[in-house]
Amino acid sequence: MRIIVQKFGGTSVANEDVRKLVVGKVEKVRSQGYSPVVVVSAMGRKGENYATDTLIGLARTANKNIAARELDHMMYCGEMISAVIMAGTLQAAGMDAVMLTGGQAGIITDNHFGRARILKIEPSRIISLIKAGRIPVVCGFQGMTTEGEFTTLGRGGSDTTAAALGATLSAEMIEIYTDVDGIMTADPRMVKSAQILDCISYGEVCQLAHQGAKVIHPRAVEIAMQKNIPLIVKSTFSDEPGTLITNIGQDENGGTIVSDRIATGVTSLSNIAQIRVNIDAGAAHGSSFQVFKLMAESCISVDLINVHPGQIMFTVAGDAAERAVNRLREGGYQVAVTYDCAKVSVVGGGMREVPGVMASFVEALATNKISILQTVDSHTSISALVKREDVQAAVLALHEKFGLAG
Structure with missing residues (x-):
């Protein structure tokens, strides 16, 4: 069996006209000799009748603190409606x-309602359908515990569903359909000269996603990477080839990809608060540990961590700051x-061991009179904390400095 998993996001199934475009995408892979497995998100976006956020709002009219288990039952409905249609x-x-729910598709999860993790997939039912020449249409974002409880996988969970099914079924490709033509070098709402990337590595796209780019859920990429299954992010609304996500150096036809780019993209995250904690420089080594233990016990995620004698700096989401x-x-x-505050990041697998990258990063911001409050870097990314009013100027400056405008 030659299988392709096709995932269609909320805007791709929102109305009858768009769903006809989906039919064309499914027909195309069938004509090429593939067996498609279709994964769908809930229809539309916030405010539309069957969107996930709309259903959450409806549930919370009864109780704003409704239990996670009951909320998962409500959120389950969005994908079920979409898959049936x-x-x-x-x-x-x-x-x-x-049509198959997540549970019917064999997706078994833990019982962390609202953010469940997939434990395993039992693919026998899907495989039987494919062998019979039928097309499974699977509800994304969903799973089921071994006790038969409905669960959801958290934001971006339909991408995760598609990747997990692709890995389990040894698919030749996972196609992620959305309303953009591919992954771009920056948010086009901030940078008019942003370009669509032809190809990007698993590691680079994970970094972009973690640093704020709303391209594909990093869990989905990590799952596909384990089985070395190529992903393509493309538009339902055009025939553009999209962006291939694969191991660097090899395309979907086994050809060689040659690229000397240092940076792949620039992204940003807003609504961030910087916290500075004074500690006794002569205190026991466990003092900094205690600071982060307090955050962990309070279920507060920290980022941009700098530990110095006498002071610890880190960032948290703005709504968790107080x-x-x-x-x-x-x-x-x-x-x-x-x-x-906001975090701006440059991501690129080519910056590893290249001298002067940090100098270029700092120069771009300094030239545009953008103050840097804090920095952190890795082999594939450099991030800086800036004031929120400077974020667009920072993204523009870095995009230009690293030659991403094409």
Whole structure:
């Protein structure tokens, strides 16, 4: 069996006209000799009748603190509606499509409602359907515990569903359909000269996603990478080839990819707060550990960590800042906080061991009079904390400095 998994996001299944385009994408891979497995998200976006956020809002009209288990049952409905409609659309076009919930597709998860992790996939039912020439239409974002409880996989969970199914079924390709023509060098709303990338490595796209780019969920990339299955991010609304995500140096036809680019893209995250904790420079080595233990116990995620004698600096999401500060002060620490920050990042697998990359990064911001509050770097990324009002200027400056405008 030659299998391709095709995942269609909410805008790709939102109305009848768009769903006809989906039919064309499914028909195309069938004509090429592949067996498609279709994964769908809930229809539309926030405010539309069956979008996930709309369903969450409806549930919370009854109880704003509704339990996670019951909320998962509500969120489950969005993908079920979408899958039924998409299966019906394919049937009307003459294809033998079968709608499956996440549980029916064999996706077994733990019981962390709202953010479940896939434990395993039992693919026998899907394999039987494919062998019979039928097209499974699977609800993304969903799973089921061994006890039969409905679960959801968290934001971006439909990407994760597609990747997990692709890995389990040894698919030749995973196609992620959205409303853009591919992964871009920057957010085009910030940078008009942003370019679509023809190819990007698994590691680079994971970094972009973790640093704020809303391209594909990093969990999905990590799953596909384990089995070395290529992913393609492309548009439902055009025939553009999209962006290939694969091991660097090899394309989907086994050809060689040659690229000497240092940077692949620039991205940003807003609504960040910087926290500075004063500690006794002569205190026991466990002092910094205690600071981060307090954050962990409070379920507060930290980023951009710098530890110095006498001071620890890190960032948290803006909506967690007050809780973090209060918890640290309760622990006896002196704390200062800077609100309204943003993180800008340059990502690129080619920057490893290349001298002068940090100099170029700092020069780009300094030339544009953008103050750097904090930095952190790795082999494949450099990030700086800036004031929120400087974020667009920072992204533009870095995009130009690293030659990403084409």
